[in-house]
Amino acid sequence: MIRVQQEDFDPGEELDRLRDEAGGQAGAVVSFIGLVRDFNDGERIEEMSLEHYPGMTEKALAAIETQARERWKLNGVIIIHRIGPLRPNDHIVLVAVASSHRRAAFQACEFLIDTLKTGAPFWKKEITAAGTRWVDTNNP
Amino acid sequence: MIRLRYFASLRERLGVADEWIPLPETVSDVAGLKHWLQGRTGPWSEALSDQRLQVAVNQELVKADTPVRDGDEVAWFPPVTGG
Numbered sequence: 165m166i167r168v169q170q171e172d173f174d175p176g177e178e179l180d181r182l183r184d185e186a187g188g189q190a191g192a193v194v195s196f197i198g199l200v201r202d203f204n205d206g207e208r209i210e211e212m213s214l215e216h217y218p219g220m221t222e223k224a225l226a227a228i229e230t231q232a233r234e235r236w237k238l239n240g241v242i243i244i245h246r247i248g249p250l251r252p253n254d255h256i257v258l259v260a261v262a263s264s265h266r267r268a269a270f271q272a273c274e275f276l277i278d279t280l281k282t283g284a285p286f287w288k289k290e291i292t293a294a295g296t297r298w299v300d301t302n303n304p
Numbered sequence: 305m306i307r308l309r310y311f312a313s314l315r316e317r318l319g320v321a322d323e324w325i326p327l328p329e330t331v332s333d334v335a336g337l338k339h340w341l342q343g344r345t346g347p348w349s350e351a352l353s354d355q356r357l358q359v360a361v362n363q364e365l366v367k368a369d370t371p372v373r374d375g376d377e378v379a380w381f382p383p384v385t386g387g
Binding site for chain 2: 257
């Protein structure tokens with residue numbers, strides 16, 4: 165399931181739904197939540213704004229999910245990415261997978277977030293006391 | 305006609321988000337289109353010379369030798385920073 169949205173999400177609710185939709189077959193759920201940090205490159209972050217490429221974003225995320233499902237046997241996949249204005253500590257992204265066993269779940273979750281970070285068209289802009297700046301590169 | 309789109313810092317630098325232009329006769333691929341756009345006056349030549357820029361044709365990431373045809377949507381943007 166892929167969603168690109170401005171609204172916040174409730175991680176507990178999403179993970180429970182992932183479990184329920186796996187219909188009892190999942191032995192493991194692994195998730196990653198990305199958050200807005202309060203400091204980056206020595207500057208206090210007051211606000212962040214996330215831009216994306218509507219249409220391509222959804223296609224890129226769907227392609228990433230398909231790749232993960234080809235590599236691992238998964239009972240469910242969630243990718244939720246927020247856009248628009250965000251504040252420190254806000255959720256940015258939730259990636260979660262359900263699988264029969266934990267190893268596949270850990271590996272698939274890591275693959276999904278790593279691939280999203282290099283292949284999905286999102287851009288972060290930070291608003292600090294010194295002004296606004298586009299984030300130049302992603303940290304590992 | 306082709307649709308050109310620009311995102312994030314590149315969009316701000318160029319002052320354009322979205323435009324439609326007739327496919328120039330001399331352009332057959334992404335590299336050719338970039339060269340053509342760099343012929344514009346203003347920030348175009350320098351802004352598009354950033355080697356890290358990415359290009360998508362019809363919403364898929366592509367390389368410089370990918371063909372560009374009438375009706376295509378070509379998007380230019382800096383490295384992505386989501387997640």
